[in-house]
Amino acid sequence: MSDYNFQEIEAKWQDLWEKQKPFACDVLSDKKKMFLLVEFPYPSAQGLHVGHPRSYTALDVIARKRRMENYEVMYGMGWDAFGLSAEVYAVRTGIHPRITTRENINNFRRQMKSIGFSFDWDREIDTTDPHYYKWTQWMFLQMVKQGLAYKGPTQINYCPNCKTTLANEEVINGGCERCHGPVEKRIKEQWMLKITQYADRLAQELDTVNYISPVVDQQRNWIGRSEGAEITFTLKENNASITVFTTRPDTIFGASYMVLAPEHSLVDTLRPKISNWDAVEAYRLAAKQKTDIDRSDVTKEKTGVPLEGISVINPATNAPIPVWISDYVMMGYGSGAIMAVPGHDDRDWAFAKKFHLPILDVISGGNVQESAYTGDGVLVNSGFLNGLNVTDAKARMIEWLQKHDMGSAKINYKLRDWIFSRQRYWGEPIPMVLCQACGWVPLPDDQLPLVLPELEDYRPTDDGSAPLAKLTDWVKTTCPCCQGPAERETDTMPQWAGSCWYFMRYLDPKNDQAFCDPKILEKWLPVDWYNGGMEHTTLHLLYSRFWYKALADAGIVPGIEPYGRRTSHGMILGTDNEKMSKSRGNVVNPDSVVEAYGADVFRTYEMFMGDFDKTAPWSDGTINGVARFLRKVWALLEKIDSSAPPSIEQEKALHRAIHDVGERIERMKFNTAVSALMECINAFAQADSLPPSLLGDFCKLLSPFAPHMAEEIWQQLGNQGLVCQQSWPTYDSALLVDDSVTIGVQVNGKLRATITISKGASNLEAEAAALAEEGVKRALEGKTPRKVIVVPDRIVNIVVG
RNA sequence: GCCCUAGUGGCGGAAUGGUAGACGCGGCAGACUCAAAAUCUGCUUUCGGCAACGAAGUGGGGGUUCGAGUCCCUCCUGGGGCACCA
Numbered sequence: 050m051s052d053y054n055f056q057e058i059e060a061k062w063q064d065l066w067e068k069q070k071p072f073a074c075d076v077l078s079d080k081k082k083m084f085l086l087v088e089f090p091y092p093s094a095q096g097l098h099v100g101h102p103r104s105y106t107a108l109d110v111i112a113r114k115r116r117m118e119n120y121e122v123m124y125g126m127g128w129d130a131f132g133l134s135a136e137v138y139a140v141r142t143g144i145h146p147r148i149t150t151r152e153n154i155n156n157f158r159r160q161m162k163s164i165g166f167s168f169d170w171d172r173e174i175d176t177t178d179p180h181y182y183k184w185t186q187w188m189f190l191q192m193v194k195q196g197l198a199y200k201g202p203t204q205i206n207y208c209p210n211c212k213t214t215l216a217n218e219e220v221i222n223g224g225c226e227r228c229h230g231p232v233e234k235r236i237k238e239q240w241m242l243k244i245t246q247y248a249d250r251l252a253q254e255l256d257t258v259n260y261i262s263p264v265v266d267q268q269r270n271w272i273g274r275s276e277g278a279e280i281t282f283t284l285k286e287n288n289a290s291i292t293v294f295t296t297r298p299d300t301i302f303g304a305s306y307m308v309l310a311p312e313h314s315l316v317d318t319l320r321p322k323i324s325n326w327d328a329v330e331a332y333r334l335a336a337k338q339k340t341d342i343d344r345s346d347v348t349k350e351k352t353g354v355p356l357e358g359i360s361v362i363n364p365a366t367n368a369p370i371p372v373w374i375s376d377y378v379m380m381g382y383g384s385g386a387i388m389a390v391p392g393h394d395d396r397d398w399a400f401a402k403k404f405h406l407p408i409l410d411v412i413s414g415g416n417v418q419e420s421a422y423t424g425d426g427v428l429v430n431s432g433f434l435n436g437l438n439v440t441d442a443k444a445r446m447i448e449w450l451q452k453h454d455m456g457s458a459k460i461n462y463k464l465r466d467w468i469f470s471r472q473r474y475w476g477e478p479i480p481m482v483l484c485q486a487c488g489w490v491p492l493p494d495d496q497l498p499l500v501l502p503e504l505e506d507y508r509p510t511d512d513g514s515a516p517l518a519k520l521t522d523w524v525k526t527t528c529p530c531c532q533g534p535a536e537r538e539t540d541t542m543p544q545w546a547g548s549c550w551y552f553m554r555y556l557d558p559k560n561d562q563a564f565c566d567p568k569i570l571e572k573w574l575p576v577d578w579y580n581g582g583m584e585h586t587t588l589h590l591l592y593s594r595f596w597y598k599a600l601a602d603a604g605i606v607p608g609i610e611p612y613g614r615r616t617s618h619g620m621i622l623g624t625d626n627e628k629m630s631k632s633r634g635n636v637v638n639p640d641s642v643v644e645a646y647g648a649d650v651f652r653t654y655e656m657f658m659g660d661f662d663k664t665a666p667w668s669d670g671t672i673n674g675v676a677r678f679l680r681k682v683w684a685l686l687e688k689i690d691s692s693a694p695p696s697i698e699q700e701k702a703l704h705r706a707i708h709d710v711g712e713r714i715e716r717m718k719f720n721t722a723v724s725a726l727m728e729c730i731n732a733f734a735q736a737d738s739l740p741p742s743l744l745g746d747f748c749k750l751l752s753p754f755a756p757h758m759a760e761e762i763w764q765q766l767g768n769q770g771l772v773c774q775q776s777w778p779t780y781d782s783a784l785l786v787d788d789s790v791t792i793g794v795q796v797n798g799k800l801r802a803t804i805t806i807s808k809g810a811s812n813l814e815a816e817a818a819a820l821a822e823e824g825v826k827r828a829l830e831g832k833t834p835r836k837v838i839v840v841p842d843r844i845v846n847i848v849v850g
Numbered sequence: 851g852c853c854c855u856a857g858u859g860g861c862g863g864a865a866u867g868g869u870a871g872a873c874g875c876g877g878c879a880g881a882c883u884c885a886a887a888a889u890c891u892g893c894u895u896u897c898g899g900c901a902a903c904g905a906a907g908u909g910g911g912g913g914u915u916c917g918a919g920u921c922c923c924u925c926c927u928g929g930g931g932c933a934c935c936a
Contacts, residue, residue, distance in 0.1 A: 379936090
């Protein structure tokens with residue numbers, strides 16, 4: 050018996066898998082399908098992070114088990130290779146992103162293969178391959194045709210450091226997601242996707258899928274549905290009107306002033322009537338120059354300027370109220386105007402206090418001069434609403450507004466349309482042409498893919514225009530519609546475009562007639578199980594659901610949701626319990642782990658290190674323990690004796706493991722599934738001999754975690770075929786139960802003894818055994834039990850006193 | 851401020867309302883060895899005690915229950931998300 054040479058043995062099986070392709074998916078198979086998905090990575094120059102394999106291994110365990118359960122499994126891998134990071138890296142190194150991307154992909158593929166994932170590598174995809182992005186462009190055009198894409202001036206988030214536009218989802222606390230620098234607001238012509246048109250469905254249809262609840266909560270939160278009313282206020286000075294959105298129409302009698310966003314266009318219209326225009330203009334200019342970080346600082350004092358000479362009529366009271374502008378009202382939400390009810394809104398209260406505006410009490414329950422009262426109560430000082438509670442008053446008020454044609458019920462969303470343009474080079478060209486005569490014209494399908502042209506200098510420009518604009522020959526084209534002179538769009542798509550639909554391409558990766566054969570889509574969608582990071586909840590996952598619904602509405606894909614089930618893994622931290630980062634110097638490189646311990650140890654450790662859901666710190670000690678475990682498994686080969694009958698203990702240990710490992714994998718309790726494997730081999734090792742069949746069955750349980758060693762032992766036991774192609778073992782329930790059971794005996798809920806009784810013993814027997822215990826007698830101090838609770842095979846609790 | 855999440859030995863972590871600490875790491879003692887590594891055996895929540903045993907114990911405080919790490923209320927702390935969204 051030699052030591053386990055993992056380098057040699059892992060290479061041997063990886064070569065064999067490569068040749069025999071046991072993980073190839075037959076999409077036309079009659080077997081029950083199982084579509085498993087992990088987020089395909091962005092192939093960075095740093096290579097694979099130890100965080101990636103946590104997700105990949107988990108679903109690899111599921112994939113391998115499902116194959117052994119006779120499912121046809123789809124488990125693919127590919128590269129989300131467009132995007133800013135690749136371009137930034139290329140600019141820094143001076144090497145074209147196409148070249149660095151190819152190198153990075155090769156490195157990622159090598160790393161993944163060294164870990165032994167059971168991906169069907171013949172279905173590898175790459176978002177930067179023209180054969181792939183042809184369909185990304187095609188799908189974008191489908192959205193154009195459905196009226197879901199439009200180009201228009203919009204206030205965008207611009208990162209002056211990265212020199213590009215950011216989607217709202219890419220702005221974190223007013224800063225850039227990538228460089229964390231401040232983000233400016235600019236007005237720019239951008240391609241937009243109308244994700245807001247799907248806001249309601251994106252929220253509602255979460256009920257039709259099985260996502261872990263934090264994902265559901267976070268998406269709903271992000272979509273931010275709120276029910277309220279739109280109310281029209283009329284200007285006192287002329288008949289112009291201003292519409293506000295409020296969730297509290299019930300408080301309208303307390304609306305003592307109105308606030309407009311500084312950017313509100315009405316301010317310009319009203320200029321001739323505004324007597325303090327200089328002050329107004331100065332305030333607007335100052336607001337414009339503020340970054341979102343300044344503007345969204347909740348703790349800062351409220352500022353604002355009144356529009357002197359302007360007032361509006363409160364439709365409920367008919368009284369004129371002043372109009373202010375303040376940057377605490379945002380142009381991008383509702384109508385950019387609010388009715389301020391300082392008595393019952395904290396922000397309005399703070400504003401009113403500062404500027405000495407009237408604070409009216411219209412809902413009983415608080416002292417509005419001290420602080421805003423936002424709770425429930427009975428309406429007061431509110432005319433026909435008096436005496437109603439908040440809910441009823443809301444309904445009554447909306448009714449009243451509708452009757453008088455002054456407003457109606459309205460639902461608003463925080464979700465904004467998706468800013469889809471990037472003034473960058475390394476992305477899918479947007480296949481649109483601007484014709485002087487015809488306007489924006491989509492490229493016809495036969496001109497797809499619109500290949501990303503070569504460019505000498507692909508660096509972003511300081512004036513915010515796209516690098517492709519420099520290619521004047523490429524930009525100049527003819528209109529597909531009228532053949533007149535036209536210009537190509539020079540913006541490219543964001544990183545998120547290619548990942549919106551990539552899972553479908555695994556199903557039919559080489560098809561050039563369609564992104565996927567519709568029959569295959571029909572059979573394989575939705576994805577059965579998608580595991581990925583929480584950080585993608587309001588980005589990729591939301592975009593992708595929207596993209597799918599848009600395609601579904603165009604009749605292109607089946608169903609309404611792309612992913613049936615969504616789970617998430619916790620982050621892997623450094624040994625210091627901090628997020629791994631170069632600057633902290635706590636990064637663990639998967640290559641060095643594989644080199645030192647082998648893929649099997651790496652995989653098993655990643656599953657054993659902690660609860661899959663939760664963050665877990667890297668630990669060199671624990672990984673050693675896993676290595677020791679696998680060495681013990683290997684050493685069992687020495688005990689193999691085909692003439693020895695299995696001991697009952699060994700059989701019980703095996704069947705216990707079959708039960709526990711299977712059940713724990715299904716519950717994604719991978720750490721305790723590994724514990725169950727450990728317990729089993731600890732039991733196996735007790736005896737001097739072990740029948741080959743028991744170790745063979747154990748190999749089946751081990752194979753999802755440590756597939757190389759499992760194959761090797763399986764072969765050395767003299768078995769035919771691959772262990773990964775065997776059937777998942779079943780357990781004999783009779784072997785799961787013991788004849789006797791040790792249970793606790795409590796006196797008044799405190800443990801005083803344990804008794805071993807036969808399984809299924811009657812309550813009387815258990816009680817008698819319990820009362821006979823010395824420890825119990827001592828605790829009873831001669832008192833007579835008042836009550837004895839026996840839970841069969843579980844516990845005896847004696848109540849005294 | 852709002853919405854999620856978590857808080858258990860020296861450490862990672864186990865526990866369908868029923869013997870808290872499985873499994874692993876680390877530590878201690880021993881075996882093997884010229885020695886070391888590797889391996890194996892035993893012990894290892896804390897306090898008191900030679901021991902038998904006793905007491906305390908799952909972030910704090912209340913509650914429900916024969917019985918609470920687990921359920922309810924409340925507070926504290928860490929992690930994540932959203933945030934002047936009317």
